[in-house]
Amino acid sequence: xxxxxxxxxxxxxxxxxxxxxxxxxxxxxxxxxxxxxxxxxxxxxxxxxxxxxxxxxxxxxxxxxxxxxxxxxxxxxxxxxxxxxxxxxxxxxxxxxxxxxxxxxxxxxxxxxxxxxxxxxxxxxxxxxxxxxxxxxxxxxxxxxxxxxxxxxxxxxxxxxxxxxxxxxxxxxxxxxxxxxxxxxxxxxxxxxxxxxxxxxxxxxxxxxxxxxxxxxxxxxxxxxxxxxxxxxxxxxxxxxxxxxxxxxxxxxxxxxxxxxxxxxxxxxxxxxxxxxxxxxxxxxxxxxxxxxxxxxxxxxxxxxxxxxxxxxxxxxxxxxxxxxxxxxxxxxxxxxxxxxxxxxxxxxxxxxxxxxxxxxxxxxxxxxxxxxxxxxxxxxxxxxxxxxxxxxxxxxxxxxxxxxxxxxxxxxxxxxxxxxxxxxxxx
Amino acid sequence: xxxxxxxxxxxxxxxxxxxxxxxxxxxxxxxxxxxxxxxxxxxxxxxxxxxxxxxxxxxxxxxxxxxxxxxxxxxxxxxxxxxxxxxxxxxxxxxxxxxxxxxxxxxxxxxxxxxxxxxxxxxxxxxxxxxxxxxxxxxxxxxxxxxxxxxxxxxxxxxxxxxxxxxxxxxxxxxxxxxxxxxxxxxxxxxxxxxxxxxxxxxxxxxxxxxxxxxxxxxxxxxxxxxxxxxxxxxxxxxxxxxxxxxxxxxxxxxxxxxxxxxxxxxxxxxxxxxxxxxxxxxxxxxxxxxxxxxxxxxxxxxxxxxxxxx
Numbered sequence: 131x132x133x134x135x136x137x138x139x140x141x142x143x144x145x146x147x148x149x150x151x152x153x154x155x156x157x158x159x160x161x162x163x164x165x166x167x168x169x170x171x172x173x174x175x176x177x178x179x180x181x182x183x184x185x186x187x188x189x190x191x192x193x194x195x196x197x198x199x200x201x202x203x204x205x206x207x208x209x210x211x212x213x214x215x216x217x218x219x220x221x222x223x224x225x226x227x228x229x230x231x232x233x234x235x236x237x238x239x240x241x242x243x244x245x246x247x248x249x250x251x252x253x254x255x256x257x258x259x260x261x262x263x264x265x266x267x268x269x270x271x272x273x274x275x276x277x278x279x280x281x282x283x284x285x286x287x288x289x290x291x292x293x294x295x296x297x298x299x300x301x302x303x304x305x306x307x308x309x310x311x312x313x314x315x316x317x318x319x320x321x322x323x324x325x326x327x328x329x330x331x332x333x334x335x336x337x338x339x340x341x342x343x344x345x346x347x348x349x350x351x352x353x354x355x356x357x358x359x360x361x362x363x364x365x366x367x368x369x370x371x372x373x374x375x376x377x378x379x380x381x382x383x384x385x386x387x388x389x390x391x392x393x394x395x396x397x398x399x400x401x402x403x404x405x406x407x408x409x410x411x412x413x414x415x416x417x418x419x420x421x422x423x424x425x426x427x428x429x430x431x432x433x434x435x436x437x438x439x440x441x442x443x444x445x446x447x448x449x450x451x452x453x454x455x456x457x458x459x460x461x462x463x464x465x466x467x468x469x470x471x472x473x474x475x476x477x478x479x480x481x482x483x484x485x486x487x488x489x490x491x492x493x494x495x496x497x498x499x500x501x502x503x504x505x506x507x508x509x510x511x512x513x514x515x516x517x518x519x520x521x522x523x524x525x526x527x528x529x530x531x532x533x534x535x536x537x538x539x540x541x542x543x544x545x546x547x548x549x550x551x552x553x554x555x556x557x558x
Numbered sequence: 559x560x561x562x563x564x565x566x567x568x569x570x571x572x573x574x575x576x577x578x579x580x581x582x583x584x585x586x587x588x589x590x591x592x593x594x595x596x597x598x599x600x601x602x603x604x605x606x607x608x609x610x611x612x613x614x615x616x617x618x619x620x621x622x623x624x625x626x627x628x629x630x631x632x633x634x635x636x637x638x639x640x641x642x643x644x645x646x647x648x649x650x651x652x653x654x655x656x657x658x659x660x661x662x663x664x665x666x667x668x669x670x671x672x673x674x675x676x677x678x679x680x681x682x683x684x685x686x687x688x689x690x691x692x693x694x695x696x697x698x699x700x701x702x703x704x705x706x707x708x709x710x711x712x713x714x715x716x717x718x719x720x721x722x723x724x725x726x727x728x729x730x731x732x733x734x735x736x737x738x739x740x741x742x743x744x745x746x747x748x749x750x751x752x753x754x755x756x757x758x759x760x761x762x763x764x765x766x767x768x769x770x771x772x773x774x775x776x777x778x779x780x781x782x783x784x785x786x787x788x789x790x791x792x793x794x795x796x797x798x799x800x801x802x803x804x805x806x807x808x809x810x811x812x813x814x815x816x817x818x819x820x821x822x823x824x825x826x827x828x829x830x831x832x833x834x835x836x837x838x839x840x841x842x843x844x845x846x847x848x849x850x851x852x853x854x855x856x857x858x859x860x861x862x863x864x865x866x867x868x869x
Contacts, residue, residue, distance in 0.1 A: 173723030180647070180720045183708035209844060213849040244706020244721060244728045251703050252683040258686070260829070264709050265684035343846050347839040354828070361821035362678050362713045365810060389609050504717050505810065550801055 137219040138539040153525040160522010161292040163515045175515035181508025189498040191238035194491045197384040199231020203349040204388025221540030228277040230527045263358035270352030275344040290327040353384040368501035370453045373433050386422040387490040389481040397480050413473040423464040452500050459489025591676050595754030595764035597695025599795030606665040606757035613749035617652045620739045625731050642787045667807040670731050671718045671733035672794035673697050679710035681818035701729040742862040792816025
């Protein structure tokens with residue numbers, strides 16, 4: 131928010147690293163298969179069928195991916211609603227990952243949709259269908275993606291304000307020497323960009339809080355609706371998961387996944403980019419998670435008891451196995467975070483947060499795929515191409531994150547004891 | 559972390575989810591589904607069917623162009639002479655199957671869209687590509703609006719809508735009672751018109767129900783004493799009589815409440831008049847702006863936070 135731009139810094143380092151090229155190759159394979167899908171039809175690359183019309187693209191990329199991208203949502207609740215401003219330095223990287231998560235969920239949807247050219251119908255009021263949870267999810271996700279871009283805009287604007295256009299010139303020179311504009315014209319153009327950015331930023335800062343709150347309202351709506359999507363499949367979704375509480379369970383689920391993923395991201399970023407661990411902030415964050423999971427687990431157990439499904443949950447068959455796995459990953463991870471001592475150790479923080487993310491994600495897989503049984507004769511296991519398309523999209527996501535944190539001031543500023551500490555302001 | 563803040567947090571969670579909890583528990587004021595027996599439908603009597611599949615051929619002949627249906631070929635059929643669909647698919651809207659338990663206990667069964675009174679596919683379609691005609695009751699599909707999300711396939715309890723997986727430009731395929739073809743020209747669906755044994759009857763739902771009840775009365779020993787579709791999933795316009803249990807013939811056992819009623823009840827409770835989202839947004843705005851003011855009026859946020867934690 132206003133006046134906190136000095137909390138962030140750009141990560142110094144080369145963009146073209148070894149991991150960059152590995153991710154690039156995976157991305158290219160994925161995009162090649164996406165091209166095949168558009169030419170030969172969805173059946174050519176996927177194992178989806180009329181019984182299992184939604185495969186891993188919807189289950190992982192959309193239903194689970196957006197929950198993993200809820201870091202921005204969960205952090206915004208914490209910082210702006212619960213007034214924990216000392217977490218503010220973590221928000222930009224959380225928002226950036228949310229932006230990628232949602233952007234690429236949207237991208238996967240366009241791959242998955244059979245007739246994407248008709249998607250404009252979402253904007254035609256006469257075609258609106260308010261009974262459909264899908265309609266609600268689609269509009270909210272589109273709106274939220276826009277909100278995320280606006281929330282990230284300050285990082286771009288502050289970079290533009292300080293830009294000298296060196297990188298741009300280098301790229302143009304590499305493409306063709308003729309493309310490089312004359313020095314005066316370039317400077318005049320840059321001056322205009324800088325002025326526009328400087329004009330926009332304070333104005334944006336003033337209204338940003340209302341956008342941020344919108345960024346809290348929208349996920350509350352569509353994350354619960356992601357649960358509502360399966361309400362209608364009352365005969366196909368296993369009774370262990372089919373309940374009227376699906377919207378509530380999905381909502382709480384995305385918040386605790388959001389906090390856990392914020393912890394994981396911070397630890398991985400610190401480790402990868404060789405920055406000091408933010409153990410104190412992370413421990414504080416981790417203290418919240420057991421409260422949320424406790425509510426979630428209580429609702430799950432209470433609901434199963436109320437519907438008389440406890441016996442089915444403990445039958446130790448296929449469905450019960452996946453249910454118990456999901457349940458205990460979340461429960462054990464939370465119990466570990468309940469201990470103050472474990473919370474303050476980076477290793478245990480990582481292990482428990484990973485368990486909770488896995489358990490929470492498994493819950494969504496259970497609802498969308500594993501617990502979904504359309505009847506006799508239908509089977510589904512994703513094809514290699516289907517996996518590779520998802521892998522390509524995820525690689526693209528990580529690639530984008532790696533590049534953007536090196537261009538824009540996103541990561542929390544280190545307070546002197548960091549190895550790569552750098553002067554204020556980002557210059558590109 | 560202080561107790562106080564935890565309470566605040568729980569309050570917030572409660573606030574955000576109050577509407578949803580309400581929805582999960584409260585039955586709510588919801589007008590019950592009214593069954594319209596004036597709608598068109600079909601009665602399939604499995605005991606009269608001889609399995610000639612003339613209905614399947616007629617369906618594809620009449621609707622082939624309209625639904626961009628193609629002929630399906632079996633692996634053994636090297637000359638590609640016969641259309642041999644194995645199941646309902648992106649090219650087949652109606653299908654006759656044989657269920658054989660023993661030499662003496664067997665039955666044919668017809669699969670096609672059930673034209674529900676409260677169709678799940680219509681309820682879930684985000685862009686109104688699936689519609690139910692108010693007078694005829696026909697559940698129709700419009701490919702020019704459809705985005706291909708396949709939610710209708712997930713939602714349909716009978717797994718009827720089929721998707722053209724192998725096509726570059728795919729669409730959903732399902733029976734529309736020949737709405738744009740045979741029904742318009744001759745006033746009857748092609749399958750019912752063609753059936754040589756009278757196993758498929760076309761007509762208004764009330765007449766079909768009366769007919770079915772009469773058949774049950776006259777030959778109670780011949781049939782399972784149940785009209786499948788009379789109450790299943792809120793009632794369907796495609797009705798069935800058979801001599802073998804319906805679940806053995808691939809027709810699922812369903813409750814009388816339409817699945818769409820259950821889901822819409824919850825969705826409507828949460829989003830009634832869009833009050834809950836607006837209330838949530840304004841409350842959150844109020845809290846956030848207040849927090850921001852608090853922060854600007856005094857000490858830096860970092861200090862205040864640490865003080866709070868140290869207390």
